[in-house]
Amino acid sequence: DSGVTQTPKHLITATGQRVTLRCSPRSGDLSVYWYQQSLDQGLQFLIQYYNGEERAKGNILERFSAQQFPDLHSELNLSSLELGDSALYFCASSARGEGANVLTFGAGSRLTVL
Amino acid sequence: AQSVTQPDIHITVSEGASLELRCNYSYGATPYLFWYVQSPGQGLQLLLKYFSGDTLVQGIKGFEAEFKRSQSSFNLRKPSVHWSDAAEYFCAVVLYSGGYQKVTFGTGTKLQVIP
Numbered sequence: 301d302s303g304v305t306q307t308p309k310h311l312i313t314a315t316g317q318r319v320t321l322r323c324s325p326r327s328g329d330l331s332v333y334w335y336q337q338s339l340d341q342g343l344q345f346l347i348q349y350y351n352g353e354e355r356a357k358g359n360i361l362e363r364f365s366a367q368q369f370p371d372l373h374s375e376l377n378l379s380s381l382e383l384g385d386s387a388l389y390f391c392a393s394s395a396r397g398e399g400a401n402v403l404t405f406g407a408g409s410r411l412t413v414l
Numbered sequence: 415a416q417s418v419t420q421p422d423i424h425i426t427v428s429e430g431a432s433l434e435l436r437c438n439y440s441y442g443a444t445p446y447l448f449w450y451v452q453s454p455g456q457g458l459q460l461l462l463k464y465f466s467g468d469t470l471v472q473g474i475k476g477f478e479a480e481f482k483r484s485q486s487s488f489n490l491r492k493p494s495v496h497w498s499d500a501a502e503y504f505c506a507v508v509l510y511s512g513g514y515q516k517v518t519f520g521t522g523t524k525l526q527v528i529p
Contacts, residue, residue: 302457333517343458343504343519356516390457401446401465401508401515405457 303327304406306391312412318379321409325372325393331355332374333394333403334366338387349374381413416441418507420520427495428528435490435523437505446508447488449479452522453501461503464488475499500527 303326313319325332334346336359345358349368360366363381368374378385388410392403417440427433439445446465450458462473469481479490488505505520 302459304457342521345517345519392458402448402460402463403450403458403517405450405459407455407457 302404302406304391304393304404306389306406306409308409309407310410310412312414313381314414315381315383317381317413318377319381319411321376321378321389321391321411323374323376323391323393323406325374325391326395326404329393329395329404330372331394331400332368332372333392334360334374334376335390335392336387337390337408338384341387343390346376378411381411383413386411386413416445416507416509416516416518418505418518418520420503420505420523422523423521424524424526426526426528429497430494433490433492433495433499433525435503435505435525437488437490437520438486439488439505439507440486441507441509444481444483447479447481448506448508449473449477449488449490450504450506450519451475451501452504458504461490495525495527497527497529500525 305324307322330351333348336344346360348356352368363379366376388408390408392405419438448463449461452458464471464481502522502524504522507518
């Protein structure tokens with residue numbers, strides 16, 4: 301157990317729908333990162349939050365949004381889902397100071413869009 | 415642009431044989447370098463990291479990696495592979511840009527271990 305908790309583990313939905321993925325970072329970690337892993341795109345950075353504020357943005361589609369709440373958990377919202385959004389979505393967290401460079405990953409949420 | 419290249423998509427080794435997974439990066443300065451491992455159905459786990467100092471770093475599970483500035487490489491090695499090492503391995507580069515860290519992962523190398 302890495303200490304990063306992601307729910308749900310598996311999710312099956314239809315095209316056009318909206319889903320929310322949830323992440324609780326390791327205790328004490330202020331940064332949360334979201335990654336998408338698919339067979340054709342590999343591991344793609346989506347977005348990073350630090351203590352509630354957006355810190356960096358990667359290849360995140362406009363149909364996707366995220367936020368980090370005061371209790372530091374984060375949610376990734378995926379809307380108007382397409383078949384190509386089927387992927388593993390990972391959350392990672394990192395600490396402050398020297399630990400800020402090291403990412404601790406959750407087990408992922410596997411999204412299947414039918 | 416910052417990039418990480420793992421030239422080998424898939425590698426097969428026999429149990430007990432030695433292993434070397436290649437990683438090359440493209441950046442003007444020395445970045446922070448990492449190797450992560452992903453077992454089937456799992457998230458990524460940190461194997462080892464290099465920030466500065468001794469260019470040969472030791473990690474968990476008997477892995478080591480050597481940073482070679484002249485070759486812009488950070489190859490992962492293990493002297494004797496175990497069946498449980500079958501997994502996907504990712505090299506990653508962390509750079510600071512605009513005051514914030516940016517993490518870039520390579521495309522991964524899938525390791526198959528045969529008896």
